[in-house]
Amino acid sequence: MKTKIFKVEHAEFKRKLLEASIKKHQSVIDDLQNSIKELLGNEEIINEDESDMSLQGFKTEQIQKANLIGNQVSFANDEMTLLNNMLPGIEDIHDEVILGSVVVTDKMNFFVSASIEQFEVEGIKIFGLSTESPLFQEMKGKRKGDKFSFKDQEYKILDLF
Template sequence: MTTNLSLNIKRELYQVCVADIQTRLNTIKATIFELDQALLSETKSSAGDKHETGRAMIQLERENVGRQLAELEKTQHILSKIDVNRTNQTIGLGSVVITDKMNYFLAISLGEIRLEHTEYYAISPHAPIGRLLMGKTTGDTIAFREQHFEIRAVL
């Protein structure tokens, strides 16, 4: 594979991941805004216990969404560490790995990404197969779930 083609594939995979994270961040921020508005608009009614239960439920949901936001921001930070203009011989964060069975993008856990009739799986380096791939090079073989994968290229 030519270097330009390799970098284009990596850039496209990276952009799909960035767009997905941005969409999820926007959704979560909109949810937080709506929950904050709901908390502000809750007014004391004659049914005091009912009011307090409603506020508590909204507050719990706000805390859950806040945790999701924190996790997404961590994921976004991991993505920001990837240099899409750099290729290495050794598999690491940001590597595109071509094997005889599947293709991987070691970045974040996003799942299947299809580029020009080719499937890639965006996985975290901390995922079980990601940990096996880290540090390997072209020609190495890994065993995962009773299957053997030969690494054909590292982009």
């Protein structure tokens, strides 16, 4: 995918980007929580006949799945806290890649924040990138015009704000 330098007001775009990130991330959290409710909602059926060993095994499996999803919810909630904590300084413009940066490369566009699947703001496709990700580690501290490599791909930073 080829990208180009955005013709947007940077500070305002970053604010809209963070708002969209929070909304998208909340949707992920809601979906995870609904999955837990669906898994544990079957508990009423299971409680009718606890003596059936296959039902007990099913209940244990459902609880284990719910616990795994619960761990994902916990992680997602931590990332949501990070996103909300970014609000006060989101309109700051950066000259090197750090938390809160928008990084426009020749291949794709990144918002250094939390792990968020591709989404669009003002028709521009963006990937949310966690500071814990290996890709961020490669671009961390880079400036406009710099290059970095990740998984046999070379990226050039066309714009940064």
